[in-house]
Amino acid sequence: MSDTIVSLPDQSTARIPKDNFLTRENGLLSWLLTGDHKRIAILYLISITFFFFIGGALAGLIRLELLTPQADLMATDTYNKVFSMHGIIMIFLFLVPSVPATLGNFFMPMMIGAKDLALPRINLLSWYLYVIGGILVVYTMVNGGVDTGWTFTTPLSTHYVNTNVVTTGLAVFVAGFSSVFTGLNFIVTIHKMRAPGMTWFRMPLFVWSNYAASILMVLGTPVLAITIVLVLLERTTGIGVFDPAKGGDPLLFQHLFWFYSHPAVYIMILPGMGVISETISTFSRKRVFGYTAVAFSSVAIAVFSFFVWAHHMFIMGISNYSTLVFSLMTMLVAVPSAIKIFNWTFTLYKGSITFETPMLYTFGFMGLFTIGGLTGVFLGTSGTDIHLTETYFIVAHFHFVMVGGMLMAFLAGIHFWWPKMTGRMYPEKISQLAALVTFIGFNFTFFPQFILGVLGMPRRYAAYPPEFQVLNVFSTAGATILGVGYLLPVLYLTWSLKYGAIAGDNPWQATGLEWQTQSPPLTENFKEIPVMDHEAYDYEWLENQQQAERNRAGQNPERQKEMEAPSAG
Amino acid sequence: MPDSTAIGQSALETANPANSANTANHEHPSYLRHHFASVEQQADTANFAMWLFLLTEVMFFGGLFTAYLIYRNWYYPAFVAGSHQLNVYWGTLNTVVLICSSFTMAMGVWCAQTRRRSGLVLCLILTLILGLGFLGIKTIEYSEKIEKHHVPGFHYSLQSFLDPDSDAAAKAAGDRPLPLDMARHTEVYFSLYFLMTGMHALHMIIGIGILGFMILRARAGAYTAGHTTFVLNFGLYWHFVDIIWIYLFALLYLISRHA
Numbered sequence: 047m048s049d050t051i052v053s054l055p056d057q058s059t060a061r062i063p064k065d066n067f068l069t070r071e072n073g074l075l076s077w078l079l080t081g082d083h084k085r086i087a088i089l090y091l092i093s094i095t096f097f098f099f100i101g102g103a104l105a106g107l108i109r110l111e112l113l114t115p116q117a118d119l120m121a122t123d124t125y126n127k128v129f130s131m132h133g134i135i136m137i138f139l140f141l142v143p144s145v146p147a148t149l150g151n152f153f154m155p156m157m158i159g160a161k162d163l164a165l166p167r168i169n170l171l172s173w174y175l176y177v178i179g180g181i182l183v184v185y186t187m188v189n190g191g192v193d194t195g196w197t198f199t200t201p202l203s204t205h206y207v208n209t210n211v212v213t214t215g216l217a218v219f220v221a222g223f224s225s226v227f228t229g230l231n232f233i234v235t236i237h238k239m240r241a242p243g244m245t246w247f248r249m250p251l252f253v254w255s256n257y258a259a260s261i262l263m264v265l266g267t268p269v270l271a272i273t274i275v276l277v278l279l280e281r282t283t284g285i286g287v288f289d290p291a292k293g294g295d296p297l298l299f300q301h302l303f304w305f306y307s308h309p310a311v312y313i314m315i316l317p318g319m320g321v322i323s324e325t326i327s328t329f330s331r332k333r334v335f336g337y338t339a340v341a342f343s344s345v346a347i348a349v350f351s352f353f354v355w356a357h358h359m360f361i362m363g364i365s366n367y368s369t370l371v372f373s374l375m376t377m378l379v380a381v382p383s384a385i386k387i388f389n390w391t392f393t394l395y396k397g398s399i400t401f402e403t404p405m406l407y408t409f410g411f412m413g414l415f416t417i418g419g420l421t422g423v424f425l426g427t428s429g430t431d432i433h434l435t436e437t438y439f440i441v442a443h444f445h446f447v448m449v450g451g452m453l454m455a456f457l458a459g460i461h462f463w464w465p466k467m468t469g470r471m472y473p474e475k476i477s478q479l480a481a482l483v484t485f486i487g488f489n490f491t492f493f494p495q496f497i498l499g500v501l502g503m504p505r506r507y508a509a510y511p512p513e514f515q516v517l518n519v520f521s522t523a524g525a526t527i528l529g530v531g532y533l534l535p536v537l538y539l540t541w542s543l544k545y546g547a548i549a550g551d552n553p554w555q556a557t558g559l560e561w562q563t564q565s566p567p568l569t570e571n572f573k574e575i576p577v578m579d580h581e582a583y584d585y586e587w588l589e590n591q592q593q594a595e596r597n598r599a600g601q602n603p604e605r606q607k608e609m610e611a612p613s614a615g
Numbered sequence: 616m617p618d619s620t621a622i623g624q625s626a627l628e629t630a631n632p633a634n635s636a637n638t639a640n641h642e643h644p645s646y647l648r649h650h651f652a653s654v655e656q657q658a659d660t661a662n663f664a665m666w667l668f669l670l671t672e673v674m675f676f677g678g679l680f681t682a683y684l685i686y687r688n689w690y691y692p693a694f695v696a697g698s699h700q701l702n703v704y705w706g707t708l709n710t711v712v713l714i715c716s717s718f719t720m721a722m723g724v725w726c727a728q729t730r731r732r733s734g735l736v737l738c739l740i741l742t743l744i745l746g747l748g749f750l751g752i753k754t755i756e757y758s759e760k761i762e763k764h765h766v767p768g769f770h771y772s773l774q775s776f777l778d779p780d781s782d783a784a785a786k787a788a789g790d791r792p793l794p795l796d797m798a799r800h801t802e803v804y805f806s807l808y809f810l811m812t813g814m815h816a817l818h819m820i821i822g823i824g825i826l827g828f829m830i831l832r833a834r835a836g837a838y839t840a841g842h843t844t845f846v847l848n849f850g851l852y853w854h855f856v857d858i859i860w861i862y863l864f865a866l867l868y869l870i871s872r873h874a
Contacts, residue, residue, distance in 0.1 A: 161650035164660045230667045238660040239650075268671045272678035276810070284768030285806035287682055292767070293690060293800035302678050570649070 051331070051400050054471065055550040062469040062548060066566040081166030082569055086173050087152035088467075093173075094140050094148065095536070097180060100187075101135035102532060104128050109491075109525040112518050117508035125508035126193035127209065131183075133196030134214060138221045139180055141448055142310065145317035146263075147176070147228055149459045150256045152467060154232060156560035156567065157250045159241025159576045164234040172227035179221030186210045186217065195506065197307070200288040200299040204280040215278045222267045222274070225313070229263025232256055241559070243578035250558050250582050251340050255320030258344035262309040262316070262351065270306035273299065300362060304355035312351045314448060315415075316344055318455030319386055322408050325458050326390050328556040329405035330397025333583035336389040343382035343389075350379040360431045369428045376426030383419050387412060402554075403474065406481035407458035414450025414488065418443060421496070436506075439499025445492045457484070457535065464539065465553045469565045470546030476538050484531030490524025557588050646842040658844050665848040669855050672818075676859055679811050683866060686807065690800040692793055696776050697804030698870040699788035700765060702756060706868040709752045710861065716745035717857045724850045727833075727843040735833050735846070742853070743826045746819055753816055760805070767802045767809070776801050811863055818856045825849060 054060075067084045077085055107128050111119040120128065155163050163169050186192055192214040194203040203211050236257050240249070276287050277299070286292030288299045327334045334340055356364055356372040390412060399405070421443040424430045434440065464472050494517035503514050510518070552561040563572050580587040644654060651657040687694045723738030763782075764772035776798040779785035793801075829849060832838065838846045 164650075165664055166648075166650065168664075226671055230664060230671070233667060234660055234664045238656060238663060264667060264671055265674055268675035269678050272675050272814075275814075276678070276682075279810070285810065286767055286802050287806050287810070292802045292806070293686070293693075294803055294806075295685070298682060298685060302681070575652070 050402065051329070051398075051555050052402065052471075052474075052553055053550075053555055054547055054553055057547055060548040060550060062566070063564045065568065066469070066564065067569045068566055070569045079170070081162065081170060083151050083155050083163045083166065083169060084467075084567065084569075084571075086169050087148050089173050090143060090147040090151060090176070093177060093180060094143055097135050097139040097183075098532075100184075101132055101140055102529065104132035104135070106525065106529060108132060109522040111508055112510070113522045115510050115512045115515050115518075120508070122508045123193060126195075126506070127191035129506060130193050130195050131187055131191050134192070134218070135183060136448075137196055137310070137314075138218050139176070139183060141314040141452055142221075142225050143176060143228070144314070144452065144456050145321060145459060146232065146256055146259060146313075147172075147224075149321065149456075149463060150232065150252075150317055151228070153463060153558075153560050154253055154256055155235060155239065156563070156571050157253050157558050158236065158239060158244050159559050159572065159578060160235060160239035161570045161572070161575075163231050164239050165231050168227050169231055172224040172231070175220050175224035175227070179217045179219075179224060182213050182217035182220065186213045189213070197303060198274070198277055200277060200280070200296045201290065203277055204288060211281055212278055215274045219271055219274045219278075222271050225263050226267045226271075229260035229267070232260040233264060236260075241576050241578055245578075247338065247341070248578055248580075248582050249341075250320075251323035251334055251337065251344070252317075252320035252558075254341040255316045255323070255344045258348040259313050259316040261345075261348045262313045265352070266306040266309040266313070269302055270310075273302040273306070276302075297359070297362060297364070300359050301355070304358045305352070308355040308358065309348075309351045311444070311447065312347055314452050315455075316347060318411070318452040318459075319344065321455045321459035321462070322390060322411055323386075324556075324558065325404045325408045325462050326393050327583045328462070328554050329402060329408070330394050330399045331585055332393055332397040333581070333585070334389065335392035335395075336385075337582065339385055340389050343385040346382040347379060350375065350382070354379050354426075357426050357428075357431070360428050361435055373426055373428045377423055380419060380423050380426075383415075387416055387419075401478070402461075403472070403477040403481050404458045404462035406478055407454045407461065407484075410481065410485045410488075411451055411454040411458065414446050414454060414485075418446030418448075418451055421446065434499055436504055437499035438495040438503045438505055441505050442492045442495035442499060445495070450488055450492070454484070457481070460535070460539070462554070463560075464542070465549030466560060466565045466567070468543055468546070469549055470542050471549045471553060472535075472542045472546060473538050477535065480531055480534035480538070483527060483534065487524050487527030487529070487531045491521050491528050492524070494518070494520045494524075555585075555588065557583050557585060644841065654842075661844045661848060662851075665851050669851060672855060676811075676814065679807065679814065680862075680866075683807050683811070686800075686803050687866075687870075690797065690803060693776070693797050693800035694804050695871045696779075696785065696790055696793055696798075697801045697808070698868060699790055700760075700763065700775060700782075700784055701808070701868050702759065702784075703868050703872070705752055705756050706864055709749050710864050712745050712749050712752070713857045713860050716742045716749070717854050719745065720850050720853045724843070724846055727838045727846040730839045730841075732833065732836050732839040735839060736830060739826055739830045739833055743823060743830065746823045746826065750816060750819055750823075753812065760809075765805050767806045771802055771805070773798045773801070808867055811867065815856065815859055815863060818859070822849075822853055822856055825852075 067082055071080075077089065080086060080089075107120070108125070111117065111125055111128075113119075117125065151163070151169065155161070189210055192209045192211055193207055194209070194211060194214075198211065198215065198218075236249070236253060279285050280288055286294045288294045288296050290296060323334050323340060354372055354376045356368055357376045360369055360373075421439070425434060425440065425443060461472055461477060464470075498514055498517050498521075501514065503510055549565050551564055554561070559572075559576055559578070560567075562576065647654055647657060651660070719738045719741040723735050723742060726732075726734035726738055760766055763775065764770045765775070773795075775782035775785050776790075776793045777795065779790035779792055792798075826849075829838075829846065833846075
């Protein structure tokens with residue numbers, strides 16, 4: 047057993063194919079007016095990275111302020127704005143579109159053997175909507191920001207703050223439609239565009255989890271849209287749907303908001319889980335254990351997640367009976383997530399595991415997501431929730447899921463598919479180091495926050511009692527390490543665009559259809575529409591395929607030369 | 616495992632138009648986009664996408680309907696008194712107008728499918744006129760509300776609810792004076808009235824804009840050469856907006872008008 051599965055073509059002769067989706071057309075307009083899902087994915091990747099670093103800089107400011115117990119770095123009002131903008135940018139402009147709009151956009155059509163998403167122009171429209179939303183957020187920041195928190199809680203947002211609720215609300219509304227259109231496009235594509243032989247249960251699990259996330263986007267996001275509209279109209283015209291002075295109920299806002307925003311956390315995590323299914327299979331050379339269970343667990347998460355929203359409201363005065371039901375449902379939604387974790391673990395069992403960077407991030411995901419998920423069960427239990435809610439325990443919990451889970455999965459996916467997207471490998475050693483740094487930095491940053499939360503440090507304050515300082519210093523120090531961990535990939539991935547080793551079609555020896563075509567792919571993805579005649583993650587099929595290829599080449603050296611000629615020219 | 620291959624086989628034949636299309640589809644019509652294997656697959660896909668879009672619309676209006684249901688349960692007397700301020704005759708007329716427009720739209724789809732260009736143009740123009748008629752009547756209704764100071768937020772008067780005898784509509788409906796607290800909640804009713812009908816009217820305006828565009832294209836014969844997807848999908852949208860109105864009419868105008 048070798049310690050790596052990487053198989054690169056001979057570097058002295060290998061070339062990037064001349065005709066690919068990056069070179070087919072040139073000029074700025076060919077990008078801005080493109081219908082190609084791969085180009086749109088790249089546009090998304092650039093824009094979400096931009097916003098990730100803005101959001102990350104804001105996080106840095108938060109941690110810097112919390113280095114000392116006094117509110118000394120910035121005014122408390124400013125602090126409120128900083129954490130609000132951090133949340134809004136990270137959730138609506140990074141986490142929600144992160145995997146679906148970049149990796150999903152790029153690879154989902156390829157995985158099912160389609161030439162493009164079903165609605166290419168809608169796909170481009172959704173990127174433009176995202177950009178408009180992003181510009182509105184930047185405008186809001188330049189204009190003084192907003193300090194409602196990312197939840198726009200009424201009546202605070204409608205009556206009591208004088209910051210830029212309207213522009214932020216519009217930004218979320220517009221960016222929301224970007225997500226609706228992405229989800230709609232994915233569902234239609236998965237239903238109607240599969241290649242011959244690509245049955246539902248031959249689809250890679252990445253496609254399944256994106257499908258489940260798309261259902262949530264399509265059903266949940268419009269509710270957020272109308273809720274934001276109601277908040278904005280209440281703020282600007284004074285109609286009274288949430289205004290207690292007129293008989294409206296602020297709790298209704300919470301119900302409508304969390305009806306979207308709880309499923310939204312699964313919009314964020316499900317596509318990440320899809321990435322993990324792909325990497326864990328590839329780097330342990332085994333079909334994902336319990337494929338069907340993992341596929342259905344994605345759908346189960348999507349369904350259950352619509353019936354747990356009120357666990358965000360246990361201390362807001364909802365009835366004991368709904369607390370009971372929602373508490374129970376919250377524990378139920380942990381079951382399909384656990385199914386995934388267990389099945390991934392069993393996939394590792396007796397697998398030929400190798401430790402390339404995507405796999406390191408995958409291990410990071412599994413550990414951190416498990417902690418994040420389990421603490422979610424603590425919080426779903428109403429008794430502990432009443433103690434822990436609005437403390438740093440919550441902050442630690444959702445950062446474990448979102449940053450420890452989703453961001454790890456995103457980075458795993460970026461490294462895993464980087465050779466396919468660009469045709470070049472990333473540098474392995476330094477990226478393994480980056481994965482390690484990220485993991486260490488992450489734990490330093492967020493683990494102390496669990497303890498702080500149990501001790502009772504409330505979230506959303508710039509100042510705290512001096513006895514909490516030691517753990518906060520730990521957390522801030524960890525954030526610095528984490529920052530390095532996130533900066534490294536940007537540097538070496540950019541470097542690899544020019545200097546990385548030529549990756550060839552299938553450097554990981556992976557089974558997905560996206561690996562059975564050239565890297566970077568053609569604009570139309572495949573030379574001819576592939577026929578799926580085997581199950582997903584069938585490494586034996588791949589082996590036979592390559593054996594047959596070698597035999598053909600061996601029998602017919604002329605043909606081999608022919609095959610190499612275009613790539614060499 | 617033997618089952619899975621059987622499933623795979625049947626899916627090969629049914630779920631994938633790409634297969635059958637390769638043989639059936641000799642000519643490539645100009646409207647067939649490059650990433651579809653066949654015209655049927657393209658039409659199917661667009662149609663499915665439209666239904667999904669309408670689903671998102673259902674969820675969008677769903678938020679408003681939820682708010683309506685909750686507040687109507689809490690403030691029933693206020694909702695009844697509020698609904699008496701609406702003009703049920705205008706409302707009924709508008710319902711008739713919209714149903715007629717749905718009929719002309721359906722006829723338009725039929726004309727497109729049977730390749731009758733002038734019939735399609737006529738149907739679309741009629742739909743457009745009926746849509747504008749609906750908005751005209753809605754404007755009359757809105758101006759009545761403005762005159763009676765029933766616009767929440769801007770200038771809201773409780774006169775009609777505290778002293779129904781001073782108000783012709785309330786008097787005709789036989790309203791009793793509401794307690795001050797309940798009378799205030801009529802503002803919630805009118806908030807929802809303006810939100811729901813306003814959101815509906817916005818959809819009408821967007822629809823009328825698209826209709827205008829379609830009429831120009833239909834005159835050029837764009838939809839009567841076999842490619843009817845756009846007309847069909849717009850028809851779905853128009854019927855959807857119509858259905859929303861039917862719910863709004865029942866929920867807002869007819870609250871206490873049963874025997």
